[in-house]
Every structure is written in structure tokens, then in C-alpha cells.
Amino acid sequence: MNSSQVRKVFLDFFKSKAHQIVPSAPMVVKGDPTLMFTNAGMNQFKDIFLGNTKPEFLRAADTQKCLRVSGKHNDLEEVGRDTYHHTMFEMLGNWSFGDYFKKEAIAWAWELLTEVYGIDKESLYVTVFGGDKADGMEADMEAYNYWKALIPEERILYGSKKDNFWEMGESGPCGPCSEIHIDIRSAEEKKTLPGKELVNKDHPEVIEIWNLVFIEFNRLANGSLEALPARHIDTGMGFERLSMVMQGVKSNYDTDIFVPIINEVAKMAGVTYGKNEARDIALRVVADHLRAITFAIADGQLPSNNGAGYVIRRILRRAVRYGYTFLNFDEPFIYKLVSLLAKQMGDVFPELNSQKTLIEQVIKEEETAFLRTLAQGIKKFEAYFKENPNVKEIDGEFAFELFDTFGFPIDLTNLMASEKGVSVDMAGFEKGLQQQKERSRKAAVKTTDDWIELLPDTETTFVGYDTLETEAQIVKYRKVATKKKTVFEVVLDKTPFYAESGGQVGDRGELVAGNETLHVVDTKKENNLIVHLVAEEPKAVNDVYTAKVNAEKRLLTTNNHSATHLMHAALRKVLGTHVEQKGSLVSADRLRFDFSHFSKMSDEEIKQVEDIVNNKIRENLPGIIKQNIAIDEAKAMGAMALFGEKYGDKVRVVTFDPDYSVELCGGTHVKATGQIGLFKIVSESGIAAGVRRIEAVTGKNAEKFVDEQIALLKSIKAQFKNANNVLGAVTHLIEENSKLHKEMEKLLAEKSAGLADNLIDKAEKIGEAAFIGTKVDLDVNSAKKLANQLRSRGEKVLVVLALEEKGKVNLIIALSDELVKSGLHAGTIIREAAKFINGGGGGQPHLATAGGKNADGIGRAIAAVKKVLEA
RNA sequence: GGGGGAUUAGCUCAGUUGGCUAGAGCGUUUGACUGGCAGUCAAGAGGUCAUCGGUUCGAUUCCGAUAUUCUCCA
Incomplete structure (x- = not known):
């Protein structure tokens, strides 16, 4: 049975049991601060379990795309090492909202597995909650008894609170659960050790496939339990695992879900799957992570540097890392696999096809950026070895710095260290990591x-x-x-x-x-x-x-929100229908809109968008808002829906001219567009590959923006005596300025050359050396240049220049290289001389400066320097 | 949310005890060579060293704040 059929049979079965089949919710969660990604099938029904929303139907079933990167069995670092863990997976589930309970849930699960899918009863085991003294809970005998009717008692096992009591969080709805496990080992292995010994023991071939949760309690913040008024069923079955069982293979990665991808990656890398354990892990990692990243981006979650976006970035980087280390990919390759995945799953998840180009661009950009990070880390690593050529063990603190600050993975540090025949102080690394975790935990209380x-x-x-x-x-x-x-x-x-x-x-x-x-x-x-x-x-x-x-803030925000809709439509007109919203922020003082588009917008395009929006504002279009429209009807109206948004069956449709802008939206909007007043784009920039950002203002804020620009222009004009052609005047001024600048430099050079000649002529001979000590009328920089020239005019020249301005005194001393070689140091000399002008100074051997306040001491300072030569 | 970095030419980056007239590669402009292109050689342009403040005789370098960005942890 291929995987598409496995999925279809599940949904058909529950349809026949009067369940409503619902679409998968987006994998990226919005509107729930406790969760970044959908990590179980029940997430989209959480409101119902919490009692915040009344269900539209009492029974539902679906396949849900999920993402897990942490949790008791889901450490990201483990994925790919074994044959059955994933980041992204599909969860098949059926639900009862206060309708049927344990009896039906158990009976149907058994019927589906054994009769419909035809799985051998002998290979199945079930677990029930065995009670918990600390919580004062009895064993779940109700579930036990229902199972007893279907399966021999020796196949029913009691489980601990850890395995068989499900909780949503520290508080909230919870209840006992019952898991179905399957033993897919060979007959011989089963003979040596009965499967019941291996249930819940992390054996790769004795695994849980279905969890039936019986929600009947609410846990309070103080830890105690109270019974819920309505009892619910929440089940979840791993689609990939089920497919593995149905296809008679021993690994999820050997199903038709993964094989085509793995083969393609192997082909690109020029290797064969199944020949080398390290490479096989890398192939599985890439195949798994490709799915997670692709689905996340399709759902609107771009990689970024914090929150959910950062999780996506980390997953992608892990794939790049494995590809780089074990498959020798040193340039972007993952993005090339998106097409294949889209072809494979695009029928069930159409968003993969419609977003393909964007997904590829974003992934490629991320891969490139990370390869650069790696290159930088390698450079740092090499630099460390240059500084510490004889180390036997790399400092844990340094390894942690590489990881923490520069994002260089610790396993690469280890690998590179072993190539050089040294080890890494892992204890020191772990210590740094623990300290950081401690800090974070404290801050997040x-x-x-x-x-x-x-x-x-x-x-x-x-x-x-x-x-x-x-x-x-x-x-x-x-x-x-x-x-x-x-x-x-x-x-x-x-x-x-x-x-x-x-x-x-x-x-x-x-x-x-x-x-x-x-x-x-x-x-x-x-x-x-x-x-x-x-x-x-x-x-x-x-x-x-x-x-x-606060009415004023609300009004401004409302104006901005309606303007966002007008702009969205205008962008699609000007740039094309590939423009889709990727993010939006509407506040009282501005609006920010991120959308898919592949190049920088030209000034003309920006102007066109502004013009269209401002025209629509002047048309004073009425804002037509329809509540409770069936989603299909809304789509027929031409409403734009967003990927990654969860819509109910009934939606709200906001229209400004049915032929111009129709959007599904729950926000507040103007009665007529005229009140927006004015729309101005303030900035356009890129925020990721294939994604642009526009910031704009409306109404009063737009006026303020325009006023400021005009005021700026006015003051510039005023500077130019209100010339008619300001631009020409500015251009002329800049050209003139650079011409004069060059001329001046030339003249100054000539002048200082003349001055230099003059001073050299007047130089005093002291032994073999020439001494120049004089007051000059120059600024510090020119004097430095002059001193530099003078010192290279002869083999043994010592120059002291003094300058005085606004009561401050500067001394500059320069020495010819010959004198430096003979042991003189301008910095040392000037420190002595500076005492006479009540100041301090220093510098390099051949050139030093000092500053002070006592102009009367200049003569004595120069004399003091002269003594150096006389000595 | 917390910690640690980074910000130098259009791009990628050098620039360690604070002091050389701030550099390299790529790109760009001009010229030469070649029938043209590619290429080679030569010359040049391009910098408020993120912003603001402080310490200092002197700050790209040290300190503080801000902005942007990266990275790790939650």
C-alpha cells in the first residue's frame, strides 16, 4: 500500500464513522504564546479543549503536518541517527468533543488497524495508565476492560505517568492515555525475546504507532486535578510509521515518502545509500530537514534570527552541516531538492507548488549565508592554532566562543581538531553552555x-x-x-x-x-x-x-490597515500577482508590509503604487464588510487568502471596490477610503531572499513626512539664495568643491615643499646630524606632514615643530630612520620636552606629538630636544 | 526575554599593546596592446572607519549610549 493510500484509507474510515474531515492547520502557530509550531494533531482544537470555543461538530479527523525539535523523545540532534524520528511529520488523528469516549475510540482504533489495514494482531501491544500515587490517581481500569474484550490480557501493559498520562502543559486539560505499539521484528527475534519486554524501551523495531488520549481532567496551577465537565478524545498516529508498517520495511526512511528524496541527494553527492553509516545519517538528515524547512516556508515562516524563524534556520543549518561534512557539499544544494518534494506532495499540500520559487530562493540564500559563517569559523579556528601552535587540547572556552558567538557547530570543531590530532576540552565547553542556559532560565522566569x-x-x-x-x-x-x-x-x-x-x-x-x-x-x-x-x-x-x-490611536491604526489593503492590491497590479503578503504590521504611526517579490522596486514602481493608492483614496471608495461568509463564497468573490493562516468555515470579507481589493480580514477598516487622506511610502528594502519590505505612512503622519521633505528642500534652497535650479547649483558646487580641493592640496604641497627647503637650509649642524627647531604657523595635520617630509630629506635629521593656537600648544618631533636606528626614540624625547609646555605626549620612534598649555615654554622645549643631539 | 559578537571603499574583508598620509581582492572608470571580443598591463576615482557622547597631546583602535545586524540560550 503506498503512502497516499494509507492516508486516504484513514480519512475514509473515520468519515464512515460520521467524522468531519478537516484540512491540516498551518504548521506555524499564530495566536498561541506557548507554542511556536504545531506539534500534535490536537493543536488546532486546543480552544475547544480549553472551553474557549464551542465546536462546530462533535467528531473530526484529519492529517496534520507537525514539527518537533525538542521534547522528551525529539531532540533535534537525534534526528537522522535512528530510523524513526523526524522533525516534520504527519499526524493522523480522530477527535471527539464531548461526544464518544474510551469505548468507541478503542474499538475503532483496533478495527482500523487489524481489519482495514490488516495488521497482524499478534504483533500488537497496548498500554494503559497504571496510576500514580503522588497524584492520587488510580489505574485506568475502564480502558483496560475495553481492551480486554479485544486483545489477550498478556498483551495489555500498565504504563507510568511519564508514558501514559498526557498533559498539554503545566496546567490545563489532561488525562490518561492508551498507546498501541507494534513489533516488526523477524519471527526469530520475537522467539528469543517477547515483544512485551521491549515496549517503550526505545527499540527501533518495537514502536508506538498510535496514542489514544482520554481528556477528562483539568490541572490547576497548584498541581491538583479537577474533573472536566465534558470529556474528549484526542488521538494521534504517526503517518510515516504507519506507512513503514504497511510497506513492510524496517525504517520510515525506507518508505516511498523518503526514498525518492534520499536517492536524489545520494545521486547529487555521488554516493549510494546503505553503504556507509555516517553518510547514511547525513542523507536521512538532509531528507528529513528538507521537508521541515520547505513546509515551514510554505506556511509563511521565513528563517530569521529569533523565535520560530530561528528554529527553521537551525534545522536548515543542521542539514547544511551534515551535507558539508559527510557528503562534501561545499555550495548550496538543498534548494535544488524543493522541486522534487513539491512534485511528490504537491497534490495533498498545494502550497508547495504555488510557493516553490520563493522557497527555493530563501533556502539558497540561507545556505549561502551559513557556508560563509562556516568559512569564518574555520578562519577563527586556524588563527587560534597560529597563536597556540603547541596545544594538545583546544580550550573549552574558545570552543564555546566559536559556537556561541560565531555559530560554529561544536561537532565541526571536534572534527577539525581530530584532523590536527588534538582534542577539545568538552567539559569546558559544556560548562559555558550550562552557564548560558542558567542565565536564560533566570531571565525567563x-x-x-x-x-x-x-x-x-x-x-x-x-x-x-x-x-x-x-x-x-x-x-x-x-x-x-x-x-x-x-x-x-x-x-x-x-x-x-x-x-x-x-x-x-x-x-x-x-x-x-x-x-x-x-x-x-x-x-x-x-x-x-x-x-x-x-x-x-x-x-x-x-x-x-x-x-x-483610545480612540485616536484606533482611528490612525484603522486608516493604516485599510491603506495596507489598498497597497496590497496596487502592488499586485504594478508588480504582478506573484506578490503575496509575507508579514504585516499595522500600528497607529505607520504600516509595514512584507511581500514576496524578487527584485528591488524601482522609483517609478514605487511612484506608481503610491499613485494608485492615492487615487483610490480620492475615489472615496466605501469599505464593504461582510461577516459570516462561507469560505467558498468568499473565494468566489475573489478574496485573497493567505497561506499559513487558519481560517474557519465562516470568514469576514473586506472589500474596497469588488474589482480592486477583496481580502479575508478580521481587522478594523474605514467607512470610506477618503478619510485616509494621503498615502506615502517611506522606505522599500529587502529583508530576505525574495522578500521585500515597504514602510508607509498615511493621513497626518504622511503630511508630516511630506512637510519635512519640503522644509528640508526649502532650507537647502535658502542656502543657495533661492536659486531656480537648486539641483544644478548643488551639482556645480560639488564639482567646484572637488576641483578646489585638489588645487588646494597641490598648492599646500608646493608651499610645504618650499617651507621644507627653507627649513633645511637653515638647519643647524650638530655633529653629523641636522637639527631643525622652530615655531610654525600650520595646523597639526599639515605640521605632521611637514615633519615627515623633513625627516626624509637627510640621513640624520631631527625636527621639532611647535605650533600655538588658542592658548594650546602642540609639539611635533620627527627623526630620520638613521637616528632611530642609532637608538633615539621620538616618543621618549617628546615626553621630556612636553614638561616645558605643561603637557604630555608620545608616539612612535620616528614621529611623536605632544600637547600642552604653556606657550612660554616652547623655547625651552626646543632647546631640550636639541640637547639630545649634543649629548 | 537574557548573554556574546559585528558595523572600515559599490561587494567580500585586513588593520593587537591608542600614534605610519587607513589597506587588499573583486567590481568600476580611463589608457595601452589585439582586426573585434576575451584577456594582459598601466593609471585613476571611490572612505563623516555606523551614529552620538566621554577618556587622551592624539581614537578606526579604549569606555558609555543608540541604531542595525549576526550568533547562542530560553
């Missing part, structure tokens, strides 16, 4: 208290599209403390505050009850919940508050 619920089971109504002020009551609130500050998160039953989303920043404002005023410093969305971040602790928690949005 955040304590979140339990919600204090005042109005249970109340959903928030958002009224902010129509009004900026309303009466509201607190539904729940809690304290969140970090090292630096403490804020209170407040949820209201009704709110005009817009929570940050779709690039538009959260509203600010205040909550007022009696003489209590709470300042709302930001509004955020957490799992679909509108959370007001309030600076003060609410006191009158049971009273009715007046919730007031």
Missing part, C-alpha cells in the same frame, strides 16, 4: 496564577467594530509576573478592544469603575480569547466597568 473565574461559561462578545466604548463585566482575570514587571490579564464579557491579529496591533485604553481606572497597555488573543493586559490589579471585580478604547 514567569509565574502565571490560576484564572480567578467570576462569570463561568461566559463567552466574550466583541463589539469593537461598531463602538469604542461599552459597559462590561470581568469574566475572569489572573496575575502574570515576569522578572521585570507584573501585569494582569483580564477577560470581559463584552469588549470594544481589538486584540492583536492580522498584523493590526492591539488596542489600548482604559477600564473605569467608580474611581478606579485600569490602564489597558495591550490587547492580545490567546487561543481565541480576547485578553486585556492591564497594568493595575482590578479591585472592583464584580462591578460594571466602562471599557474605553
